[in-house]
Amino acid sequence: MVKEVGKVFAYYPKIGVAAIKLSGSLSVGDEIHIKGATTDLKQTVESMQTEHEELEKAKKGDSVGIKVEDKVRPNDVVYKE
Incomplete structure (x- = not known):
C-alpha cells in the first residue's frame, strides 16, 4: 500500500x-518514492538525520x-511504498 x-x-x-x-x-530501510512535476525517484532510506543527529525512525511533524x-x-x- 502506497502512503x-x-x-x-x-x-x-x-x-x-x-x-x-x-x-x-518513516524509518531507515523504508522504500520511498519521491514524485513531482519533473521528479520520479524510488529508493531505500539509507540514513536519516535531524539537527545533525542520526535517526532510525521519525514521526509525523518531524523535519x-x-x-x-x-x-x-x-x-x-x-x-512510502
Missing part, C-alpha cells in the same frame, strides 16, 4: 540531501534530512 508520508521543502545539491517535513512515520540519489525539488511529495 503519502511527507513533502520536500529543500534540496541541498552539494551534499545530495532532501529536507522533508513528515506527515507520517528530516535524507540522502537522495538524484535531484528533488521543493513541494515534491514523498510516498
Whole structure:
C-alpha cells in the first residue's frame, strides 16, 4: 500500500540531501518514492538525520534530512511504498 508520508521543502545539491517535513512515520530501510512535476525517484532510506543527529525512525511533524540519489525539488511529495 502506497502512503503519502511527507513533502520536500529543500534540496541541498552539494551534499545530495532532501529536507522533508513528515506527515507520517518513516524509518531507515523504508522504500520511498519521491514524485513531482519533473521528479520520479524510488529508493531505500539509507540514513536519516535531524539537527545533525542520526535517526532510525521519525514521526509525523518531524523535519528530516535524507540522502537522495538524484535531484528533488521543493513541494515534491514523498510516498512510502
